[in-house]
Amino acid sequence: MTALLAVARAIHFASLMVIFGGGAYAGLLRRGKLAEPSAGALRTLFAAAASLALISGIVWFCLIAGEMSGAWQGSLAPEVLELAAAATRFGHIFLARLIGLLALCAMCIWGRGTKGPALAGLGGLLLASLAPISHAAATGGDIAVRGAANDALHLLAAGFWLGGLIVLALLICRRSTDGQALIGPLRIFSLWGTGVVTLLVLTGVINALSILPLSAMSLRNPYFQLLLVKIGLAAVMVGLASLNRWHLAPALPNGGDKEVRHLARSVGLEIALGLLVVAIVGYLGTTAPH
């Protein structure tokens, strides 16, 4: 059941990141009057992500209720679910988030147009609202508020990166024979990406130090081992992002299909690594940091 919980968490994180980051990046493309993915592809992406966010959010809540009750069977017991929803911090946050998730689904499935900024706003709010139930917010008082705020920034930064990359991938698929049209969107992504990656690194360092005392930063600690793997994967992503920005993107104006294919492959790999990082985050939240 821990594996199922980790999977539900990872799907929930990833789907909200797609909506926040994808919505924000799509909004930036529209504002800059740049090439965009097709409206149909964006609508399908956001509708799928919103549905997954709702389903995984409910599964996550049920599994956590069972875990809190001390028996996984509690995940399906109405009295346990009612108690968890009515009398715990996780439950109160879940109920508020459930309303937001339903609104997100309605907006993505039945709403007209892709509504990038509105989607990004609601998706970002739902993503950031996961911070008060994170490891970083477990201690009461100022530290919890500071930890939760830092974690929220970390989630939003990661969300912009991963969600933006997926929308960029859709755009590359659409304009696979028109490298020229990709230059503007890539420039915008790189511009925002630099700030986002810097924020991600800073908040990540603060997060790690607020969760792990120095004594727990040992290779014998499985949580720390996994955290190092996550940092390593994120470092490779930064390497790929640099390759895109400094090598593959400058080759587009004078290049052809081959250059676009190289870029597509690099972006695809970056997305795969990003999803792997989110999967690790899904598991890390189910384990004790030390």
Place this chain on the structure above:
Amino acid sequence: MISRTALALGIACLATPALGHAFLQHADPGAGANLKSPPARVVLVFTEKLEPVFSGITVSDAAGHNIEAGTAVIGGNSIVAPLLPLRPGRYRVVWHAVSVDTHRTEGAYSFTVER
């Protein structure tokens, strides 16, 4: 940029690590204690804030009978269980705690009231 990084790292270094799970930090009476006079209550203090509805405690005598005088008070990061007047003997404390980030921990220990 360097000064911003230094500032952020400085803030991070001032942060007190959160444990993520509610571990037992202090117990009164403590594990394995030999007491000359019987305690009126058992007090458990944890490293994190607790969810009262999913946290709890039982204190029992050697025969397995519960010896709590009433409902335990669970609030903040502590559990306080009032006890009936205790006779000399060995007593067992069994607890479970759910931290506000939903993780569950549990444990047990014994103490003795001497004759």
